[in-house]
Amino acid sequence: MIVSLDGSYRWIRPLRAEDIPFLRQWEEDPEIAYFCGRKFAPGEGDLGWWQAMLRERDRTAFAIIGPQRELIGDLELEHIAWRAGEAELRVSIGDKRYWNRGIGSAALKEALDVAFGELDCALVYLKVTEDNLRAIHVYQKLGFRKIGILPASERLPGLPRLVLMELDREGYYGNDRSAAKAGVGSTAAG
Numbered sequence: 001m002i003v004s005l006d007g008s009y010r011w012i013r014p015l016r017a018e019d020i021p022f023l024r025q026w027e028e029d030p031e032i033a034y035f036c037g038r039k040f041a042p043g044e045g046d047l048g049w050w051q052a053m054l055r056e057r058d059r060t061a062f063a064i065i066g067p068q069r070e071l072i073g074d075l076e077l078e079h080i081a082w083r084a085g086e087a088e089l090r091v092s093i094g095d096k097r098y099w100n101r102g103i104g105s106a107a108l109k110e111a112l113d114v115a116f117g118e119l120d121c122a123l124v125y126l127k128v129t130e131d132n133l134r135a136i137h138v139y140q141k142l143g144f145r146k147i148g149i150l151p152a153s154e155r156l157p158g159l160p161r162l163v164l165m166e167l168d169r170e171g172y173y174g175n176d177r178s179a180a181k182a183g184v185g186s187t188a189a190g
């Protein structure tokens, strides 16, 4: 499902078919694959994931766009449970030159605006590897709270433990998010 956005969104736009090869390429980076897992099944054609995205109503995806409006990453709201009002959030800035420039925080904020606004979610949750301190810091800044630890699977040794985090609508709108916004203006333009 692709959700259209009005002109008030600066750091995200609906994902497009032509973005998919870039997402697939970034996923080949071991660091990105470690932090984000893999969304493209091995051997799957480039457009299989995209066609499922268009078809399925329980997920939607956005491109993250940089200072020149170039594609730099992607964001997904998936496992959307419409009746329960819950969705899982996933984010990746695949172009590493744009890490630590405030764009991730700003793009996440816009995705949360979509989730709690247009999609009328009551709760957004995510899973993050325990050692991804930058991501955890950003999530906490946006109001996410750590809920628990998901133990690594014994069947797949070597995988890191995951932290489950969640944010409800009240927590989001009660949170002072102006700092995240200010960070972008001062760092991403240059």
Ligand SMILES: CC(C)(COP(=O)(O)OP(=O)(O)OC[C@H]1O[C@@H](n2cnc3c(N)ncnc32)[C@H](O)[C@@H]1OP(=O)(O)O)[C@@H](O)C(=O)NCCC(=O)NCCS
Residues within 6 Å of the ligand: 032, 035, 036, 073, 091, 092, 093, 094, 098, 099, 100, 101, 102, 103, 104, 105, 106, 127, 128, 129, 132, 133, 134, 135, 137, 138, 141, 183
């Ligand atoms: C996680 C991610 C979305 C964050 O976006 P970003 O644009 O790099 O982050 P921002 O610049 O908005 O914010 C980074 C914050 O983390 C802080 N930070 C950076 N490295 C840190 C570290 N090792 N430990 C703690 N905080 C750290 C920065 O100081 C900054 O904090 P501040 O805003 O309070 O000054 C992005 O880095 C990314 O996609 N990384 C790779 C994939 C990934 O990890 N995805 C998440 C999977 S759950």
